[in-house]
Amino acid sequence: MTISVAMTVNGKPASGKVEARTLLVQFLREHLSMTGTHVGCDTSQCGACVVHVDGKSVKSCTMLAVQAEGAQVLTIEGLAASADKLHPMQEAFRDNHALQCGFCTPGMVMSAIDMVKRHNYQLDETTVRHELEGNLCRCTGYHNIVKAILAAAPAMKAAGV
């Protein structure tokens, strides 16, 4: 049995017919072919699948597609205005070499943006490291991710995003 679902993804209407068990991440990857959001585990711990749903960061492997009915979903693909104009968090990740294989990166960036906003653009290293609890990276050792997020916070504030 399939269920119709409709939501807004990166500002554009998106709809489809899904099984009741279809996860939001499956809907994004398999139905909308938006493969920027990744799946790195099956226990909701790696954070590679983080997207924003109605402005809050959510692990899209932990939410059913039908639960996002009518929601505003923002994924990594919707973050940059263009390839030349990255979001300040994306820019900071690039400037600080905060990514290597790139697999955890979409979730890291989405979590990091949410973190900066929740802390009102004011972060310190201890807070950043604690807040990254839900995002695993095997390549960077986190050193440069922490640096990037600390650098992005004032840049986001200055850019008003």
Next chain:
Amino acid sequence: MTAATGIGARVKRKEDVRFLTGTGRYVDDLPLARATYAYFLRSPHAHAGIKGIDLSAAEKMPGVVAIFTGKDLAESKVGSLICGWVVKDKHGQPHKAPPHPVLAVDTVRYVGDPVAMVVANSHDEAKDAAEQIKVDYDVRPASVDLAKAFDKGTPQVHAEAPGNLIYDWELGVKADVDAAFAKAAHVTKIDIVNNRLIPNAMEPRAAAAEYDKGTGHYTLWSTSQNPHVLRLILSAFVLGIPEHKLRVIAPDVGGGFGSKIFCYNEETAVCWASSRVGRPIKWTAERAESFMTDAHGRDHVTHAELALDKDGKFLALKVDTIANMGAYLSTFSTAVPTYLYATLLAGQYTTPLIYANVRAAVTHTAPVDAYRGAGRPEATFVIESIVSQAAKDLNMDPAELRRKNFIPSTAFPYQTPVALQYDSGNYPPIIDEAMKIADYKGFEARRAEAKSRGKLRGIGFSSYIEACGLAPSQVIGQLGGGVGQWESAQLKFNPTGNVQVITGSHSHGQGHETTFAQIVSDKLGVPLENIEVVHGDTSTTTFGMGTYGSRSLAVGGSAIMKAADKIIAKGRKIAAHLMEASVDDVVFENGTFKVAGTDKNVPLAQAVFAAYVPHNYPLAEIEPGMDENAFYDPANFVYPAGTQICEVEIDPDTGETQIVNFTAVDDFGNIINPMIVEGQVHGGIVQGVGQALLENAVYDKETGQLLSGSYMDYTMPRADDVPSFKLGYKVTPCPHNPLGVKGCGEAGAIAAPAAVMNAVRDALAPIGVTQITMPATPLNVWQTIHGAARAAAE
């Protein structure tokens, strides 16, 4: 022109924008029309006979396209997966080589061993159908405990390996070492376990295969670190598909750390089945499958003894190791605890006599193979643990004891007693720099201050040596390696002057698309944006050996330099013709051919254009086109070295260990992109810290169930488990490759476990603890502290 983008520049990575905007293309992202999805039914038992498989209910499930078992593959003459390195035992006999079926036929040998492959219209349908397969198992006792693998009465894993012994191998002359021990003023002994690890690249393994009935061509997309080697194994040994009819593509790959070097069951089965099913087949591991079936790492039990004279000079080292191979021999498993381990036991020291005995065991656990460092972290952990213990035994400063025994800088090239000849190095300035950065002098004051807060503070050293870029091919062949160890490069210019750099190595996070472009930019003066690095596709690259053992820059980068030399040589002839000069008078500087002493010049781009539009061109002497291939076979390994200093603080009430300072000073030879190198070091250190403090692959010793099979049970290092790191460099260029580079990919992971554990041991020494196993989890530390207290009370 190239100062900002050439060798030594912190160039931002070319690959980043696609990864940051969600436009990377990993295997699971591939859009394949009419795709089917595979799911593998796996053994829930560590050891069982298969009495029967009933597919009848599963075949009726919705969406099922086909179900295959080991019998189907056997009937189709699919071969055994192979181990590509023949290690000869101490009697000169090749190692025992039990078969490794792609799908189990009559016996399962570890939890996760694949038994059947279901192909269906969706992943969920395949999984649902797999649940309906009924396998009649005859459950048998399992051999799980490595220390008991050779004991009488232990269940046998393979009839082909009596006593569970794969080989009993040795290096060095035992009698000479024993004689040196007899004369020693002091002998330090240690017993250590190098804990088993699960690699956990963030992208799970994946494969997709498509068969073209019209041409008979197979295309296999795989999360592979070395697509050509995978193709070679599948073609020549397992599937029998002619090499030219099989294209293997490893697109963006989300981390490897060794675990994606090997030829695995699933990609083999998916490739084989694609022609039977007649539609593309996709498979992506769930994380639980990664835990169960990615080749694990490390897993040694070792007894070591170090003989010293009265002044603390090392006289001899004796090492006895049992290495776990798991249930089957993975692709390079046999080489890891032998030629990548025992040959490193000299470390940075002049120890004149070394004897190593390594026995490899099969057990009813997942296969074990190379994982970041592969043998070298195990060797470093042995050496650096015993050296620090010896310093404690002799009441010497651990840095002083190391310095006393370092190979002097004047001794290079240095022949070790364990086969390797170190090409270059200068170790004392490295440890000096590390001690300066770590403020070693101020440590005792910090220890006292910590004590006033009730904390135990300790400091630990690890001075490692690494041999990377396995080489040369002839020597590797003599030692039993089944492949060459060169690398290829092609520089393919287009008429408009931009260039594709086609390399046989593979990037899965290391940043080759940037580093290799920097080399070409520096050497040929081509702007970075006009250079594109191409890798990971057997149809675009002549051949390649892939990426492992920190070989890509030292070997693959050198091949690029060789190809660039050919471009310059040809360009000189073209430019000489265009400038009506003698070739001998033409020089190449900053991307331009010039006639010395004149203002005549031809930029490389102009020579390239002339080569493709040869209207004014010496066609009688040279061919048109600007496309050069090179193969580079190194003369020797490269030998990066360094010292790490770790400082920890332990809370004796909770057993929690906090890393409060971590310094790494490395000699990687010349550095192309310091930003990328730092990233490699950071990541490597955290994998080493993970091994020391957090990570442990645990099997139930009776049932062989994997107890650490998810991120809830296997502790991955998280951001708040580690500090920021302090790094430094010393440079002794490699004398035998054109870039003067050594490898940097594994150094962090090689050195860190010993640095951390020496710090933990140092912190716990004042309360009477002498030994503690990895990982030093809070529970382990707390129990060790209280065990020592109890022992003291008794």
